[in-house]
């Protein structure tokens with residue numbers, strides 16, 4: 279089948295931000311990301327899963343050098359939105375598997391997750407599209423993860 | 436700034452699946468996606484946000500023609516993993532904004548979310564990367580969303 283894994287990338291200079299217990303209604307996400315954009319904070323990997331009982335949470339990452347500024351913005355937002363909590367985690371890495379023609383997509387995601395499971399690595403966040411599978415893991419697991427995935431997909435490490 | 440929105444796509448033939456209250460430990464995601472892959476079910480837009488108290492949830496979409504088969508697999512998984520629930524929602528659309536050079540990324544996501552908020556459209560799920568912003572919305576809002584985003588980003592509708 280026509281799958282080509284073109285590369286595996288690792289980012290370990292980003293911090294995961296999570297704002298939880300926010301109202302799941304129009305205008306909330308735009309408020310958050312407009313204020314971050316106004317502060318010139320670039321964000322990566324925005325992830326929001328299905329909400330529950332009218333509330334939701336949104337996770338995203340920022341470059342560690344933007345963390346202080348992000349914290350100021352998020353503190354204001356927590357109050358403005360009545361969010362239950364805002365948490366930060368700098369001890370993460372984002373590992374991404376990039377491919378083309380992933381029509382055997384379900385199999386590729388399964389293989390990526392299987393390789394991590396074999397190595398007892400916990401998947402803390404997942405975000406995928408037809409061309410990219412990204413996972414958030416502990417920073418200490420990043421090197422082992424990249425090596426294992428290179429081996430699994432027969433890539434030069 | 437060097438941003439190019441290359442297109443806006445809509446998918447309204449997919450069903451959102453969410454498995455909630457699953458243990459947030461290695462091997463859980465791989466179990467789910469291996470069983471789906473074994474049943475030849477292709478999945479799209481896998482989203483998992485940060486877990487809480489040792490549990491998490493994973494959302495993903497399947498083509499509506501795969502729904503019956505997916506439900507069989509998920510029913511087994513719910514028991515196997517002791518999941519709190521598995522839910523399905525066919526009344527969704529996935530709208531994606533694809534771009535290149537999104538180094539003003541934070542601004543693009545903010546603009547997409549702002550446009551939806553202006554139109555009172557709720558963002559039910561979000562998944563982004565540097566080249567693609569995908570949102571899950573009510574199917575009935577899909578056409579209005581695509582038109583609004585085309586207009587906002589000066590694209591031919």
Ligand SMILES: C[C@@H](O)[C@H](N)C(=O)O
Nearest residue numbers: 303304305306307558
């Ligand atoms: C939670 C947040 O995404 C909300 N649903 C919104 O549309 O803004």
Ligand SMILES: C[C@@H](O)[C@H](N)C(=O)O
Nearest residue numbers: 401460461462463464
């Ligand atoms: C929830 C699920 O992703 C789990 N953390 C795993 O690694 O399999």
